[in-house]
Amino acid sequence: MPAKVSQKKNPKRNPLGKVFAGNIGALAVGLKYFFDPNRITLLYPHEYIKLNKGYRGFIVLIKEKCISCSSCARICPAAAMRMLSVKVYNEKLKKYMIKKYPVINYNRCIFCGLCVDVCPTEALYHVPYHDIVYENMNDMILSLEDFQKEPENIEFKEGIPVKYYFDERRGLVKTPYMEELEKRNEKEEKNQKVEGEGEKGAS
Amino acid sequence: MISLQDMIKEALGNNIIKIEDNKGYIDVVVPLEKLKESAIKVKQLGFDHVKSVTAVDYIQKKQFMVTYHISSYLNEELSRHVLGLSTFIDRDNPHIPSLATIWTSAEFQEREVYEFFGIIFDGHPDLRLLLLTPVVAALKPLRKDFVVKEDSINIEVDYAAYNATKWW
Amino acid sequence: MEAGTASSGSGIHLPGMEIAKASKNRYEVMIGPAHPGSGHMRIFVEVDGDIMVKVDPDIGFVHRTMEKLAEGREWIQNIPLFERIAILDACNITLPYVRAVEKLLGIEAPERARYLRTLLCEINRVASHLYGMGIFGVFLGHSTLYMWAFGDREVFIDLAERLTGARLTHTYPVFGGVRRDIPDDFPEDARKATRYMRKRLNEYAKIFLNNPNIRSRLENVGVLTKNQAAELGLVGPNIRASGIRYDVRLNEPYEAYGDVDFEIPVFEEGDSLARAWARVEEVRQSLNIIDQVVTWLEKHPRENFMHEKFWKTAPKLYKDVYEGKISYSPKYRIKLMPIFASLKVPPGKSFARVEAGRGEIVYYVESNGDIFPYRVRVVSPSFRNVIAFKYVMPGHRLMDLPAIYGSFDYFPPAFDR
Amino acid sequence: MGSDNKEKKEERLNLLYGDLDTVAKMAKESLIKGKIAKMVDWATSFSLWPVHLMTSCCGCEIGAAWGPRFDNERFGSLPWVSPRQTNLIIVEGTITKKMACTLRIVWEQMPYPKFAIAMGSCALDGGIFYNSYNIVRPWQVIPIDIYIPGCPPRPEAVARSIIELQKMLKNKSLASKWILESKREDKKYIIPKEDLCGWRGEKVDLTTRYD
Amino acid sequence: MHMYTMLPFFTIALGVASIAAAYYVVKIKDLVYASVMLDVLASIIASMLALIGYGIVAAFQVLIYVGAAVMFIIITISMIGARGKETKEPFLGFITGTFLSIAIIIIVMGGGLFKLYARPGYVSPSQAAAGLLSHYFPVIVLIIIAQAATIVEAISISKRGEKK
Amino acid sequence: MMALDTLTGAVVMVVSSVIMGIGAYGVASSRSLFRQVLSIEVIFNGLLLLVLSLLSFNAIAATYFGILIISSVAAEIIVVVAIIVAYLRSTGSLSSDELEEERA
Amino acid sequence: MTFAYSPLVLSANALFVVPLVILALLFAVIYILRWILKASYDIEKKEPYKKIPFESSNPPRGVGKARVPFQYFGYLIMFLTVEPAVVILTFIATSPHTLTFKSILFYVIMVVIFTPLLAYAAHESKRIKEWILG
Amino acid sequence: MNPCYYACYIVYKVIVYDIIFYPPVYQFLIIPGLITAIIIAIFIIWFERKAAAYVQMRYGPWEIAPKIGGATQLLADLTRYAMQEIITPQTVDTLQYLLAPIVMVVLALLPLEAVPLTSVKPYFPIPSGYSLLVAVAFTTLSPLFITMMGWASNNKFSITGSVRESFMITSYELISVLGLLTAAAMTRSYDLVKIVNLQMSGKWLGLINPIALFVVFIAVLMSTSGFPFEIPESESELVAGPFTEYSGLLYGLNMGGAYIRRWVFSILITLVFLGGWAPYRPTPGVITGYLIPSLIVSLKAVVIMGIMSFLRSVYGRYRLDQALGIAWEILIPLALLAFGIGLAEAYFGII
Ligand code: SF4
Numbered sequence A: 001m002p003a004k005v006s007q008k009k010n011p012k013r014n015p016l017g018k019v020f021a022g023n024i025g026a027l028a029v030g031l032k033y034f035f036d037p038n039r040i041t042l043l044y045p046h047e048y049i050k051l052n053k054g055y056r057g058f059i060v061l062i063k064e065k066c067i068s069c070s071s072c073a074r075i076c077p078a079a080a081m082r083m084l085s086v087k088v089y090n091e092k093l094k095k096y097m098i099k100k101y102p103v104i105n106y107n108r109c110i111f112c113g114l115c116v117d118v119c120p121t122e123a124l125y126h127v128p129y130h131d132i133v134y135e136n137m138n139d140m141i142l143s144l145e146d147f148q149k150e151p152e153n154i155e156f157k158e159g160i161p162v163k164y165y166f167d168e169r170r171g172l173v174k175t176p177y178m179e180e181l182e183k184r185n186e187k188e189e190k191n192q193k194v195e196g197e198g199e200k201g202a203s
Numbered sequence B: 001m002i003s004l005q006d007m008i009k010e011a012l013g014n015n016i017i018k019i020e021d022n023k024g025y026i027d028v029v030v031p032l033e034k035l036k037e038s039a040i041k042v043k044q045l046g047f048d049h050v051k052s053v054t055a056v057d058y059i060q061k062k063q064f065m066v067t068y069h070i071s072s073y074l075n076e077e078l079s080r081h082v083l084g085l086s087t088f089i090d091r092d093n094p095h096i097p098s099l100a101t102i103w104t105s106a107e108f109q110e111r112e113v114y115e116f117f118g119i120i121f122d123g124h125p126d127l128r129l130l131l132l133t134p135v136v137a138a139l140k141p142l143r144k145d146f147v148v149k150e151d152s153i154n155i156e157v158d159y160a161a162y163n164a165t166k167w168w
Numbered sequence C: 001m002e003a004g005t006a007s008s009g010s011g012i013h014l015p016g017m018e019i020a021k022a023s024k025n026r027y028e029v030m031i032g033p034a035h036p037g038s039g040h041m042r043i044f045v046e047v048d049g050d051i052m053v054k055v056d057p058d059i060g061f062v063h064r065t066m067e068k069l070a071e072g073r074e075w076i077q078n079i080p081l082f083e084r085i086a087i088l089d090a091c092n093i094t095l096p097y098v099r100a101v102e103k104l105l106g107i108e109a110p111e112r113a114r115y116l117r118t119l120l121c122e123i124n125r126v127a128s129h130l131y132g133m134g135i136f137g138v139f140l141g142h143s144t145l146y147m148w149a150f151g152d153r154e155v156f157i158d159l160a161e162r163l164t165g166a167r168l169t170h171t172y173p174v175f176g177g178v179r180r181d182i183p184d185d186f187p188e189d190a191r192k193a194t195r196y197m198r199k200r201l202n203e204y205a206k207i208f209l210n211n212p213n214i215r216s217r218l219e220n221v222g223v224l225t226k227n228q229a230a231e232l233g234l235v236g237p238n239i240r241a242s243g244i245r246y247d248v249r250l251n252e253p254y255e256a257y258g259d260v261d262f263e264i265p266v267f268e269e270g271d272s273l274a275r276a277w278a279r280v281e282e283v284r285q286s287l288n289i290i291d292q293v294v295t296w297l298e299k300h301p302r303e304n305f306m307h308e309k310f311w312k313t314a315p316k317l318y319k320d321v322y323e324g325k326i327s328y329s330p331k332y333r334i335k336l337m338p339i340f341a342s343l344k345v346p347p348g349k350s351f352a353r354v355e356a357g358r359g360e361i362v363y364y365v366e367s368n369g370d371i372f373p374y375r376v377r378v379v380s381p382s383f384r385n386v387i388a389f390k391y392v393m394p395g396h397r398l399m400d401l402p403a404i405y406g407s408f409d410y411f412p413p414a415f416d417r
Numbered sequence D: 001m002g003s004d005n006k007e008k009k010e011e012r013l014n015l016l017y018g019d020l021d022t023v024a025k026m027a028k029e030s031l032i033k034g035k036i037a038k039m040v041d042w043a044t045s046f047s048l049w050p051v052h053l054m055t056s057c058c059g060c061e062i063g064a065a066w067g068p069r070f071d072n073e074r075f076g077s078l079p080w081v082s083p084r085q086t087n088l089i090i091v092e093g094t095i096t097k098k099m100a101c102t103l104r105i106v107w108e109q110m111p112y113p114k115f116a117i118a119m120g121s122c123a124l125d126g127g128i129f130y131n132s133y134n135i136v137r138p139w140q141v142i143p144i145d146i147y148i149p150g151c152p153p154r155p156e157a158v159a160r161s162i163i164e165l166q167k168m169l170k171n172k173s174l175a176s177k178w179i180l181e182s183k184r185e186d187k188k189y190i191i192p193k194e195d196l197c198g199w200r201g202e203k204v205d206l207t208t209r210y211d
Numbered sequence E: 001m002h003m004y005t006m007l008p009f010f011t012i013a014l015g016v017a018s019i020a021a022a023y024y025v026v027k028i029k030d031l032v033y034a035s036v037m038l039d040v041l042a043s044i045i046a047s048m049l050a051l052i053g054y055g056i057v058a059a060f061q062v063l064i065y066v067g068a069a070v071m072f073i074i075i076t077i078s079m080i081g082a083r084g085k086e087t088k089e090p091f092l093g094f095i096t097g098t099f100l101s102i103a104i105i106i107i108v109m110g111g112g113l114f115k116l117y118a119r120p121g122y123v124s125p126s127q128a129a130a131g132l133l134s135h136y137f138p139v140i141v142l143i144i145i146a147q148a149a150t151i152v153e154a155i156s157i158s159k160r161g162e163k164k
Numbered sequence F: 001m002m003a004l005d006t007l008t009g010a011v012v013m014v015v016s017s018v019i020m021g022i023g024a025y026g027v028a029s030s031r032s033l034f035r036q037v038l039s040i041e042v043i044f045n046g047l048l049l050l051v052l053s054l055l056s057f058n059a060i061a062a063t064y065f066g067i068l069i070i071s072s073v074a075a076e077i078i079v080v081v082a083i084i085v086a087y088l089r090s091t092g093s094l095s096s097d098e099l100e101e102e103r104a
Numbered sequence G: 001m002t003f004a005y006s007p008l009v010l011s012a013n014a015l016f017v018v019p020l021v022i023l024a025l026l027f028a029v030i031y032i033l034r035w036i037l038k039a040s041y042d043i044e045k046k047e048p049y050k051k052i053p054f055e056s057s058n059p060p061r062g063v064g065k066a067r068v069p070f071q072y073f074g075y076l077i078m079f080l081t082v083e084p085a086v087v088i089l090t091f092i093a094t095s096p097h098t099l100t101f102k103s104i105l106f107y108v109i110m111v112v113i114f115t116p117l118l119a120y121a122a123h124e125s126k127r128i129k130e131w132i133l134g
Numbered sequence H: 001m002n003p004c005y006y007a008c009y010i011v012y013k014v015i016v017y018d019i020i021f022y023p024p025v026y027q028f029l030i031i032p033g034l035i036t037a038i039i040i041a042i043f044i045i046w047f048e049r050k051a052a053a054y055v056q057m058r059y060g061p062w063e064i065a066p067k068i069g070g071a072t073q074l075l076a077d078l079t080r081y082a083m084q085e086i087i088t089p090q091t092v093d094t095l096q097y098l099l100a101p102i103v104m105v106v107l108a109l110l111p112l113e114a115v116p117l118t119s120v121k122p123y124f125p126i127p128s129g130y131s132l133l134v135a136v137a138f139t140t141l142s143p144l145f146i147t148m149m150g151w152a153s154n155n156k157f158s159i160t161g162s163v164r165e166s167f168m169i170t171s172y173e174l175i176s177v178l179g180l181l182t183a184a185a186m187t188r189s190y191d192l193v194k195i196v197n198l199q200m201s202g203k204w205l206g207l208i209n210p211i212a213l214f215v216v217f218i219a220v221l222m223s224t225s226g227f228p229f230e231i232p233e234s235e236s237e238l239v240a241g242p243f244t245e246y247s248g249l250l251y252g253l254n255m256g257g258a259y260i261r262r263w264v265f266s267i268l269i270t271l272v273f274l275g276g277w278a279p280y281r282p283t284p285g286v287i288t289g290y291l292i293p294s295l296i297v298s299l300k301a302v303v304i305m306g307i308m309s310f311l312r313s314v315y316g317r318y319r320l321d322q323a324l325g326i327a328w329e330i331l332i333p334l335a336l337l338a339f340g341i342g343l344a345e346a347y348f349g350i351i
């Protein structure tokens, strides 16, 4: 079915209706939302959105999987990823070899994910968070070691995770993300236990 | 029902140097002197606006190609097609008659081509710089002899000597 | 004011063509870059009293030289590059480039990919129209509309994020297909979102478009007749508000638009209000399309959203990735073959157009068989709309400037490229 | 002769202003200390008003960041129109050569104490446009306090940057120190190397008036 | 202390202020500020009127004269940009001014006119309105008509009309 | 009581005459039309004060007089300013010298 | 009551003394703040654009004090003519109840006279093309 | 009697009767005056932002004091303003530039000196039988200085803004004068005490003549650039109108200035149309005769300001000529009509 054209006109109103109905309608809608605010605000540092797995956040390298094929660096549109020559001790040949590994510069990275998608061995992956800020530009040029670590997740420390789901009446509605919270609680309990035992042991 | 190509052939007569059906549009090449005349004829056919004014720098041939991609809004039959009206001009002395007097919609685009390639549109009502500052426009950035350098993908240093500040 | 001669041939009259009478008390006001009423551009306005007599848009504050950079970048790297023209309409903006290159490569995306592209295009169109309406609201001092539009835009951004993994810069269509398939719970969410949005549009009309205050600002302001709009070569809802029946989706259906059922709203008046209404109606139609496309996607099997040529060469790992068996990988993501990193495109010229949110976007791509394009020419919708400022605004009052500006839904980075 | 006089005048002015500066500084020191300094820092941190300077496409996310879902007005920060009443500048992405001059002027026209955030990879190292001939890096034009990577960064990241700035303000008491010292001492004072749009040589005729 | 003992002191203070304001009206270079000073002068005059017993007139002075008439002048000047050469002839002006004021002072003081002033009794607004309505009805109607005529007159004078 | 009133009256009258003198100075010395209008207004203010203080024996009549004269002065200002605007429009200048030249 | 409560002193205090004191205080505060919070002289020298007028952050062109909108001058004229009439009307309306009929009569006369003229004036003022100065 | 006690008593008397509750000081500075006005302005601006946030599906200022909904937000803003540099650009006329906002604020408060806030005789700052006329007259003084601010700033946006402001003056002043003085037609008096006392029986003038109340309400919105008429400071083409060049505390004053004027008008509306301190009847004494009625009046005025603030979230802004047109074609006829109705009601003895 191809598209059709539908001829339309600006809705017309008689002057009296324009003044009264228009104003009253606008005020009524305003008042409705004033008394029944449909808030969708995320209280950011106290809550954070638990992003889906597919979110293209910061990138982490799994060094073991990397085969030094340079695809990621070649496809990177911002030249944010570059190959760094590293001397690696080869167990089999028992000698040092020069191997290339990618490093990333977040000053340039545009989080397009092309490098992750193109890597033939899935040596790169995204972590689903994207809210880190820096005071210094040099901190954003990662060394090979840093590139293998997941960046510190500050929001996790400060807030509880929430999820937004769609609702017909209210659009986006947020709820605490229970699974994540439970997981965290378990972890904390474990930690406490471990600490407690440690204390006991110490005493 | 005659095809568009025939229609244009008929209208422009022997002004045409070359006409070909490119991917997505019909390309008509006319000589520089006949550009304005053909433009008026094409406009009478019902092509009422310019979609894009493009120049391409063929640095080996020492030529610029200037293309006007034109189409129609008011004529629904023509609006399915895009016509490319091209002409070749000399690279050393880039002058071309302006079509902004025929299609108002070409006005800003010609200004843009002017600042990026240094092609001068004779008879343009208001030929000024549009996007660039004078300093940058002096480089004529879209010509092929102005090259921007891409960064290489390798850092050719040992890891021990890797220095973050050296990146830029 | 030599502009008077500009269209002597056409015989169509626009206020900006009038040669302004020399008046002693011209007053030049700059609606400049650091200014809420302008954003990323500067408008030199000469007012005589309260009437604008000469308007000269001075643009290029966001000119980031994309056409030049594209000549030094590989074919695939240009997709994220051109996306930055208008990141709020990312899929629509990159689609014609992808289509032009596909034409050169001689391939066409499989059906499922075409539907997926249509889906994202429409989501983006809704988001882009909502953005435009929000900004329009701010221009008229109506902050509530801004907030509402941006709040409801989040719904569609969230949809897009679930689909592609990024809020705005999706880089979704690639040559021969798309990068991801829809997640499992997507259709249900999308339907809820469209139902919600349809309800909200009525409230928008109540608080904004039918609000007598706003109506009086917009009615009979910035009127463009059919012929004038055609002469200026404007695009998108702006011409459809003037009564021109032109929409690339109608005249040259691409992707899945030939198969879905929708209407193209065309208004008669051609004033700012009609332009605003045209956008609202278009959002309605986009919601219809989203519903249909989602239903189609649900019914059809999940395969073949990459061109055969690439899909067949995929080794096992790629299927693992697609099925999400790797712990940190999302489901239904496909991997790009390393060939993408050094793709060579056969020589030739091609031309593609697509109806983006703000109007028609046109790419002209020329290749000489290298791994870089030889020349890429982009004409973005805002680029073709900006000329309207010069010719429509004169003759109006200074306070009409935001009303006209906003009604054209102009996005400066899209102009400057 | 004339230039001599000018120099002398300048010198005298310098002397005079130097004295006045020290006196003003003493007055400030006696006024702003202890509780009041803390109060100033607190107030400034909860009243970071970004000036409305849309430089590039990151502006979309700024819109979202002050929109209802991420509502940065919760932190007391309200986008404002005129630089004279603001104290924060968020560089939203690419700064082109044409825009650089504007950025600098906006920065100069803001009253002390003021802060800057660079948003988006374009504002850090050019991002995808790193080799473009028409862009400048904003940190070459104004001193930047906080950088946000991403293209565009998520609105949460913008919120995070404001939170970080608030923390910095409170921990390092930037605002009160700035008032005391009349300038930032922890940041280098930046004067753009390039003559951005001829703004240093340009002579502005402001004296003509109609009589 | 009876309150009216203070009357002359207030009068003197206000008088000095009003003379200063009048001086500035004539002297300040920028015409907008000069007319703002006229506004100040008129308000001081209003308070002097209130002081010598014409409260209602003072209120009218503030409402009509200060709030509207002088405002009108200020707005007009600030719109027109207050151009125009200002050739001063201070000598002529000085002679005229001194002559006028001395003449009036001589008439008033020498003729003993100043003795005429006696503090008027309190006039309540409704009493005054009643008088106006019952005795001067035609006069006020005439004034209204005159005002109305002024609209047409002023508009037809000051608009540009069809000619270019 | 009486003496105080007389003193007040004297002060008011002297002040008003001085104000009128200043106004006259302004009218005579300046050639700028708007300045002349302003000076005339100064004279008017002085006059109002003088007349009302002289009329104090009949408070109600003086009140009427004040109200009516203030209203009519407002009307007069409109007409004068309108004339000045018309004059400015035709000659492009605001100086009364040219007015005289035109007359001559 | 005390001396301060005598009507003349009360009004003098209310109209002059208290407002003037507040004015002076505010002015002093502003002036001192302006001086204290000034950036140091050498920074001001390096920031030449700080003290130029704001013009959307462009290098300024032209002057501010020039001729500006004149188009609505007609409304100004209407305002100044109607205001005295209206004030007289309200003044008349305070007459005692016995004279109400006469004041209504006056009101009617005024409305009758002013309505057509105001309509005319508003109509004229709306035709903004005729109000351009110069 | 203990002399020490006596001295204390005298000091107390002086402080209470000659300083705090001395009518000019009290009314200008304390209860409806400067201090209350600033507090109310702070509260109302916060409320305005908060109400807008409610309608706009978000929280508004919150993080600063989460427990009370961020109510201290404006304190932070004020402090921040006060501690920012006050830039005086080269081209301004410095003295006028500094003086204009201050004079504006002081003059804006002047009408409060003319109104009685109690029916107990000694507490009238300006004892007169035509206090309504005087108060209305004083309200016409302060807008002039907004115009002057723009002129002193010598900036294109400021001057255009100030000219717009002056046109707005022409449109609202007449309406507010006519609307407020309708009360005089209905009660046959300019005396506010009398007007309020007449309303003690529950016949509030606003209920008897709602058109007049409506008209004045709109005029106040116009005069203080409230939302449908936020034209002089319209940010989308004139950056901040007359206030563009102002920074630091001076801008704080300006921002407060509009709210202070709105506050003063609200007090006037309360007194004239909404029964003033009714149903409370003041009795002699500082607390019962002066403090309580002024508090009642303030409370009513706050409600009016809240309603005005709410409109921000529903309306955009009109064009200048539309606002003028509305004023002259709809509101002034309405105001005249309201006046006629008032006269008729007085004639038929409804009041
Ligand atoms: S995400 Fe994109 S920009 Fe970033 S490193 Fe990967 S390819 Fe480069």
Ligand code: SF4
Residues within 6 Å of the ligand: A065, A066, A067, A068, A069, A070, A071, A072, A073, A101, A102, A118, A119, A120, A121, A122, A123, A124
């Ligand atoms: S593409 Fe993957 S395997 Fe190849 S170099 Fe990059 S990270 Fe290593």
Ligand code: SF4
Residues within 6 Å of the ligand: A110, C084, C087, D056, D057, D058, D092, D093, D094, D119, D120, D121, D122, D123, D127, D128, D150, D151, D152, D153
């Ligand atoms: S960082 Fe990305 S989104 Fe931001 S301005 Fe640059 S290209 Fe645009």
